Amino acid sequence: RKEVEQDPGPFNVPEGATVAFNCTYSNSASQSFFWYRQDCRKEPKLLMSVYSSGNEDGRFTAQLNRASQYISLLIRDSKLSDSATYLCVVYLYSGAGSYQLTFGKGTKLSVIP
Amino acid sequence: NAGVTQTPKFQVLKTGQSMTLQCAQDMNHNSMYWYRQDPGMGLRLIYYSASEGTTDKGEVPNGYNVSRLNKREFSLRLESAAPSQTSVYFCASSIRDTTLGAQYFGPGTRLLVL
Numbered sequence: 001r002k003e004v005e006q007d008p009g010p011f012n013v014p015e016g017a018t019v020a021f022n023c024t025y026s027n028s029a030s031q032s033f034f035w036y037r038q039d040c041r042k043e044p045k046l047l048m049s050v051y052s053s054g055n056e057d058g059r060f061t062a063q064l065n066r067a068s069q070y071i072s073l074l075i076r077d078s079k080l081s082d083s084a085t086y087l088c089v090v091y092l093y094s095g096a097g098s099y100q101l102t103f104g105k106g107t108k109l110s111v112i113p
Numbered sequence: 114n115a116g117v118t119q120t121p122k123f124q125v126l127k128t129g130q131s132m133t134l135q136c137a138q139d140m141n142h143n144s145m146y147w148y149r150q151d152p153g154m155g156l157r158l159i160y161y162s163a164s165e166g167t168t169d170k171g172e173v174p175n176g177y178n179v180s181r182l183n184k185r186e187f188s189l190r191l192e193s194a195a196p197s198q199t200s201v202y203f204c205a206s207s208i209r210d211t212t213l214g215a216q217y218f219g220p221g222t223r224l225l226v227l
Contacts (some may be wrong), residue, residue: 033214034214043218044203046215046216046217079221087155101216102155103156104155104156106155
C-alpha cells in the first residue's frame with residue numbers, strides 16, 4: 001500500500017457544485033495532516049491543516065478519520081478559481097529529530113463555467 | 114516581505130555540468146528543505162536543514178549536495194548533472210522542523226538536463 005494515496009482525477013465540476021476529495025495514508029502513527037493547493041506551474045501553498053475534530057475555513061471543510069486512516073476535503077459552492085491540484089500531506093514525527101512528511105500525488109480539480 | 118525566493122527560474126544543462134540552485138527566505142524560519150517534483154509523482158524531499166548548521170538527507174539525496182549558508186540561505190548543488198535530474202525543484206521553509214507540515218514554498222526552478 002502506498003504511503004499516501006489520492007485519486008488523481010481529474011474532477012470536472014460545474015460552478016457552484018460541491019466536490020469532495022479523499023486521501024488515505026498507510027502509517028497509523030501519522031500525527032498531522034494538511035491539504036495544500038498547487039496551481040498549474042506554480043508552487044504548492046498550504047490550504048489548511050486537518051484537525052481531529054474536523055475544521056472549516058469558509059467554503060472548505062477538512063475531516064480526519066483516524067480509524068479508517070483517511071482525510072477528506074470538501075469544497076462547497078465551487079468557484080472557477082478553485083481549479084487547481086489538491087495535495088494531501090501527512091506528517092510523522094518519530095522522535096530524536098527523525099520525521100517524515102509525505103506528499104500525495106494530488107487530485108486535479110477543474111471547475112467549469 | 115518576499116517569502117521564499119529561488120534562483121534561477123529556469124536552467125538548461127548538459128550532462129556532466131554542475132550548477133547551484135539558490136534559495137533564501139526572509140521569514141526568520143529555522144528549517145529549510147529542497148524538493149523535486151516530477152510528472153506523476155508527489156513532491157520528494159532531497160535534503161533538509163532543521164536548523165542553521167545542520168543538514169540531513171531526505172528521500173532522494175543521491176547526486177545532490179546542500180549548504181546551509183546561514184539562517185536565510187540554503188543552496189542545492191548538482192555536481193555532475195544527469196538527465197534523470199530533469200525536474201522542477203522547490204525550496205521550502207518552516208518555522209521549525211516540528212512544524213514542517215506548514216511549509217512555505219518558493220516559486221521553483223525548472224531544470225532540463227540534456
